[in-house]
Amino acid sequence: MDTSKNLIRTARSDFRSEAWNRFVRIYSPLIARWLNRFGAASADIPDLTQDVLMAALTELTRFE
Secondary structure, eight states: OOOOHHHHHHHHHOTTSHHHHHHHHHHHHHHHHHHHHTTOOGGGHHHHHHHHHHHHHHHHTTOO
16 A cells, blocks of 8 residues: 555644544554454554554654
8 A cells, every 4th residue: 555645744744634634544444454463452453553543643753
């Protein structure tokens, strides 16, 4: 899956933007599937997904 540079650029500048919401919609299901595949408890997947997205948001500010 390719993520457009414009989506990343816009999402990292404002986490309240539609771009960030789109990023979350695109990647939340993928992250949840990875967590499930690696054995995370079903009840923990929503919280872990949010943790991963928050880490991604932090790292996006440094992405070039």
